Amino acid sequence: MKHNDLWISIRELFHPYRKNIWIISIVMLITSGGSFLTPWLTKQLIDIGIIKMDFSLAMQYVGLIFLVFLIQQIFGVVQFHYYKEVSVRVPYDLNNRACKHVLSIRTKFFKDRNFSVVMSELFQDIANISSLTDTQFLTSFVNLFKIFAGMAALFYINWKLTLVMIATIPIKMLISSLLYKKQVEIYKIIMRLQSHFSAWLGDAISGIVEIKVWGIIGNRITKLKVNLEESKNAKSKLMFYGYVDNLSSSFMTIMFTCALYLYGAWLIQKNEISIGGLVAFISYSSLVFEPISIISYLITQLSSVKPAFERFLRFIGTDAEIDKPDAVELSDSTPINEIKFENVSLAYDHEKALDQVNFTIQQGEKVAIIGLNGSGKSSIVNLLLRFYEPTEGSIKINDNDIREYTFESYRSVWSLMAQDNYLFNDTVANNINISDELTMKGISESCKKSGAYSFIQELPDKMDTRVGYNGAKLSGGQKQKIALARTLARNNTKILLLDEATSSYDYYSEQIFNEELLLSSRYTMTIIITHRSELLKRLDKIIYLHGGKVVGIGNFDELYTSQESFRDMITATQKEEKQNAIYAF
Numbered sequence: 001m002k003h004n005d006l007w008i009s010i011r012e013l014f015h016p017y018r019k020n021i022w023i024i025s026i027v028m029l030i031t032s033g034g035s036f037l038t039p040w041l042t043k044q045l046i047d048i049g050i051i052k053m054d055f056s057l058a059m060q061y062v063g064l065i066f067l068v069f070l071i072q073q074i075f076g077v078v079q080f081h082y083y084k085e086v087s088v089r090v091p092y093d094l095n096n097r098a099c100k101h102v103l104s105i106r107t108k109f110f111k112d113r114n115f116s117v118v119m120s121e122l123f124q125d126i127a128n129i130s131s132l133t134d135t136q137f138l139t140s141f142v143n144l145f146k147i148f149a150g151m152a153a154l155f156y157i158n159w160k161l162t163l164v165m166i167a168t169i170p171i172k173m174l175i176s177s178l179l180y181k182k183q184v185e186i187y188k189i190i191m192r193l194q195s196h197f198s199a200w201l202g203d204a205i206s207g208i209v210e211i212k213v214w215g216i217i218g219n220r221i222t223k224l225k226v227n228l229e230e231s232k233n234a235k236s237k238l239m240f241y242g243y244v245d246n247l248s249s250s251f252m253t254i255m256f257t258c259a260l261y262l263y264g265a266w267l268i269q270k271n272e273i274s275i276g277g278l279v280a281f282i283s284y285s286s287l288v289f290e291p292i293s294i295i296s297y298l299i300t301q302l303s304s305v306k307p308a309f310e311r312f313l314r315f316i317g318t319d320a321e322i323d324k325p326d327a328v329e330l331s332d333s334t335p336i337n338e339i340k341f342e343n344v345s346l347a348y349d350h351e352k353a354l355d356q357v358n359f360t361i362q363q364g365e366k367v368a369i370i371g372l373n374g375s376g377k378s379s380i381v382n383l384l385l386r387f388y389e390p391t392e393g394s395i396k397i398n399d400n401d402i403r404e405y406t407f408e409s410y411r412s413v414w415s416l417m418a419q420d421n422y423l424f425n426d427t428v429a430n431n432i433n434i435s436d437e438l439t440m441k442g443i444s445e446s447c448k449k450s451g452a453y454s455f456i457q458e459l460p461d462k463m464d465t466r467v468g469y470n471g472a473k474l475s476g477g478q479k480q481k482i483a484l485a486r487t488l489a490r491n492n493t494k495i496l497l498l499d500e501a502t503s504s505y506d507y508y509s510e511q512i513f514n515e516e517l518l519l520s521s522r523y524t525m526t527i528i529i530t531h532r533s534e535l536l537k538r539l540d541k542i543i544y545l546h547g548g549k550v551v552g553i554g555n556f557d558e559l560y561t562s563q564e565s566f567r568d569m570i571t572a573t574q575k576e577e578k579q580n581a582i583y584a585f
């Protein structure tokens, strides 16, 4: 990110709060006027009130100093009120923006990333960017004003002393800008290491069973130690540069103050400045030095904000699911006559998973997609639900490319049961009724259809039993039955798509569900990914895949007679089915 782009992004971030920032700045300008008044009042107090021993004037100046302080505090309350809103709203806006993007981002983004890394990076970046809500940053131009106004006052008091002070400023600025470059580099390293740490933690939690069973705790800890060691070194380097920055500031200040006292004493002897004048000069000089230190601190702060902003904008800029400008709604009343794959290919990371796939599914058909592991079945599901887009070719509904429809209306016609289903850490009923549209009767009916009803009745709180994180408190088969009940409960859909929906079912539960499925005419089309020969025999059509290509389309008998590999696969599956039936008995 170039420096200019960073400023543009910062300006956009604070644009909604420009009114607040103006008010805060004006209030700060007024209060800093008070800061300029106080040293002058102090000078008068010393030169007239104390040295000339005029007690009544001294009282007046003390009263004025207190009044200025009081006015400053009242303005401080106004400033706090407007500052508070910016400070609270900016992280809120960033969180809101990030979370909306998480939900609209293309599904493939999360296939390559560990979710704990995404989460930790977002938290870090939002916290770093939000540190800009620091008033000092928002009102940095007030500090510039303070520097110039302070300089004018100093010149007025004594131009010779002012020149001594000005000489130190470029040295301080040069040191800060050199340190800034180093600090940006180290922040980038720290952010990368933090992401590795989050990935480690995410894998350790998700893979805890594997780590324990394989006895690789030591191995994992060794990998963590390398990361922590690098992180420790980077942080100590950062601390070192911070220390150098502070040290250089302190040196500059003390050297300047000593020079000021020595030169000031000489000027007092020569009657070129009064004692009060020297005290006022030292007070004004701190009014100039303070904003210079603040600006150099802001430069350091930008060194952590810049890489965080870069990464946040990269995340916000990742491919989201955005409807085409002329996308139309796939209305509820539109009948789905056919789905057509026309020369469809799909490549993940340049490797083709589907290659020139062609098939049509007609209204009323119940169709199976089959093939060995890795043949491309789930890739077809990914394309049908628009989680991915074809690299070549097109998928059509009633002769219209599915990309012509809005994502939401297009997906609303599908009831999908994917291979991996997520159960929310909520009750059984809420996991089925995720769109809040169902009655308890509707929930129970879909549970009966999926075969979940009987085991739910035995749960401690029946439908109100909490299932744990991703259904951790349920068995694999029970989880699948609840997920299938959820799929079957979705209202107003037209196409049922089951990807190995009953793979964890026991033999008899599966038989009962399949029988219901074959008799049901609830959906316009049913697409099933399954290897169960009993089911395949009774479906209208089978699309047989091998190595990402369609190698046969037909009913069971047609494929069985024409395709040797299909026969082999069915024979192997039938043996397994017989075994399962014996065990179930």
Ligand SMILES: Nc1ncnc2c1ncn2[C@@H]1O[C@H](COP(=O)(O)OP(=O)(O)OP(=O)(O)O)[C@@H](O)[C@H]1O
Residues within 6 Å of the ligand: 111, 348, 349, 352, 353, 371, 372, 373, 374, 375, 376, 377, 378, 379, 380
């Ligand atoms: N997100 C991905 N990124 C990269 N390659 C992928 C991705 N998903 C699948 N693949 C690859 O695409 C090919 C087809 O995978 P797909 O999941 O569609 O097969 P499948 O027929 O559903 O397999 P299975 O029966 O094992 O579920 C495989 O070679 C797989 O390695």
